[in-house]
Amino acid sequence: MNEVLKKFSYQEAIDRAKELAVTLQSQPNLGEELRHQPAETIQEIISSGLVRSLVPGRWGGHELNWKTLADTAIEISKGDASTGWCYSLLLLHNWMLAFFPNQAQADVWGDNPDACLATSINPSHDSSISRVDGGYKLSGKWGFSSGINHCDWVMISAPAPVSEDETKALYFLVPKSDLKVIDVWHVIGMKGTGSNLLQLTDVFVPDHRTMELEPWNLHGISPGMDLNTAPLYRIQLSAVMPVTLLSVILGATKGAYAIWRDQVIGKNKSRGGVAVANLTHQQIRLAKVAAKIEAVDALLHKSLELVESGRVLDYPERVRLRCNYAYCGEMCTEAMETIYTSSGAAASSERHPLQQFWRDIHAGAQHTAFNFDWVGELFGKLELGLPVKVEY
Numbered sequence: 001m002n003e004v005l006k007k008f009s010y011q012e013a014i015d016r017a018k019e020l021a022v023t024l025q026s027q028p029n030l031g032e033e034l035r036h037q038p039a040e041t042i043q044e045i046i047s048s049g050l051v052r053s054l055v056p057g058r059w060g061g062h063e064l065n066w067k068t069l070a071d072t073a074i075e076i077s078k079g080d081a082s083t084g085w086c087y088s089l090l091l092l093h094n095w096m097l098a099f100f101p102n103q104a105q106a107d108v109w110g111d112n113p114d115a116c117l118a119t120s121i122n123p124s125h126d127s128s129i130s131r132v133d134g135g136y137k138l139s140g141k142w143g144f145s146s147g148i149n150h151c152d153w154v155m156i157s158a159p160a161p162v163s164e165d166e167t168k169a170l171y172f173l174v175p176k177s178d179l180k181v182i183d184v185w186h187v188i189g190m191k192g193t194g195s196n197l198l199q200l201t202d203v204f205v206p207d208h209r210t211m212e213l214e215p216w217n218l219h220g221i222s223p224g225m226d227l228n229t230a231p232l233y234r235i236q237l238s239a240v241m242p243v244t245l246l247s248v249i250l251g252a253t254k255g256a257y258a259i260w261r262d263q264v265i266g267k268n269k270s271r272g273g274v275a276v277a278n279l280t281h282q283q284i285r286l287a288k289v290a291a292k293i294e295a296v297d298a299l300l301h302k303s304l305e306l307v308e309s310g311r312v313l314d315y316p317e318r319v320r321l322r323c324n325y326a327y328c329g330e331m332c333t334e335a336m337e338t339i340y341t342s343s344g345a346a347a348s349s350e351r352h353p354l355q356q357f358w359r360d361i362h363a364g365a366q367h368t369a370f371n372f373d374w375v376g377e378l379f380g381k382l383e384l385g386l387p388v389k390v391e392y
Contacts, residue, residue: 008062010071013053017072020048025079031192032356035185036149037086045087046114054095056228059105060113061094063230066240067304069095070247077251078258081360082192084248086147092244093117096155097173098233099222103208104173108153118151118176120144120198121158127200129160129170135206136160138172141182146195148181154198157213169392173209174200189363213237217392220312231310238392239318240307242325242369243300246332249364250296253332256357257293260339261286264347264354285342292335296328315390316382322375329370336361 008016023044030038045051053068055061069091077084097105097117108115120142127140142156153175160170182197215221220234265286268276276282303324306317313321340347340358347354368374381388 007057008049008053008064010064010068013050013062013064013068013072014075016048016050017075020044020050021076021079024076024083029080029083029192031080031082034194035183035191036194036196037083037147037192039150041083042086042116042150045090046116050087051090051094051114051116054091054098054232055109055113056098056105056230056233058227059109063232065232065308066235066243067301067308070243070300070304073244073247074251074254077248078255080192081248081252081357081364082190084251085190085193085245085364086150088244088248089118089146090116092241093119093155095232096171096237097224098228099216099224100171100173100211101208101223102227104211105224107209108173112152115153116147116151118145118148118154120148120154120156123156123158127158129158129172131161131163132204135204136170136172136210138174138200138203138205140200142198142200143184144195145181145198146193148176148196148198149194152176154179156198156200160210162212169213171211171213172205173211174203174205178203187363189359189361213392218315218390231308234310234312235307236313236318239313239321242322243304243307245364245367245369246300246325246328249329249332249361250293250300252357252361252364253293253296253335256336256339256354256361257289259353259357260289260343264343268344282342285338289335289338292331296331296335299324299328319375319378319382322369323372323379326370326372326375329365330372333362333365 024041050072052061053064053072057063069088073084073088076087094117097108122143124141127142130137138156145154148154153173156172156174157169159167162168180199182199184197185195211223217237220236225233265276265282270276270279303321306313306321336358340354343354346352349355378388378391
């Protein structure tokens with residue numbers, strides 16, 4: 001299959017992510033203005049080789065682990081959350097493709113091992129999927145497809161008829177050329193993710209570009225595991241997907257903290273002329289925020305140890321992980337709130353990086369993956385021995 005000149009180690013990937021972060025931060029951030037990532041930024045990510053971090057070795061990938069995804073996304077997101085969001089999703093979606101049938105993998109990676117993939121799991125109420133000879137036909141709109149502007153393929157998910165009397169949740173792999181992107185991404189946070197709307201009209205998807213979600217999500221079983229045999233390709237989607245987004249939120253919070261510590265508290269003076277760094281209450285605030293960020297980092301990496309344990313996780317374990325991720329998202333927004341509200345009026349300037357971090361972190365934490373009310377209810381019922389319906 002495709003080969004790279006040299007496979008990365010985890011540490012080499014981190015070093016490249018840090019180098020990439022410096023390069024990206026030295027360039028004007030056009031993502032906010034464009035409402036999607038500049039082509040130059042995506043090319044920098046591809047050229048770094050990091051886009052292949054979780055791609056199987058037989059397709060020219062580095063076949064690393066989820067800790068690599070998390071820690072490289074943290075480094076990149078310290079400078080810009082939207083860039084980190086798109087970067088992290090590129091790695092996630094390449095990993096997801098490894099679970100599809102081999103022919104689907106060949107369709108994407110056979111000619112381009114650096115192919116970029118997006119997803120959309122939000123069909124409109126009038127979307128339709130019908131079974132036809134040799135596959136399916138899809139029509140309708142699917143929303144929130146982050147990074148679709150710079151992607152070559154998209155994985156679309158929705159309930160679909162697998163027989164006359166049975167419907168199952170499927171993923172469909174669709175080339176971008178088969179759909180229309182509708183520009184609707186006018187938002188206050190994560191502006192640079194370009195999470196636009198997709199329009200499909202009688203798009204045919206052959207059977208080999210489809211995959212059933214439940215066997216993978218519940219039991220770690222997928223068509224791709226026949227040839228992709230590493231433990232990386234046994235991990236269930238629901239156990240790990242939020243890590244992609246949490247790593248970005250955590251990285252952005254770390255980036256905001258560094259600016260707050262060094263520029264706001266470290267350099268400013270109070271109205272009375274006293275150095276802000278000498279104010280006891282600011283020192284205590286700094287300590288609390290630093291401890292909260294460290295707690296998030298520790299809980300994220302503790303969760304990844306379970307994810308990468310090499311075994312199929314049962315439902316209570318996966319719900320506990322989802323609670324961990326959602327709570328980490330809450331702690332990051334709390335930390336960012338303290339940082340922003342104790343930075344003075346200057347932080348409200350459109351040119352001040354803290355206001356952008358504040359917007360991006362709050363917007364990212366609104367993702368359904370961090371809905372603690374939902375996942376907390378599931379966890380509470382399981383913990384108390386009450387009946388609960390298995391939900392993704």
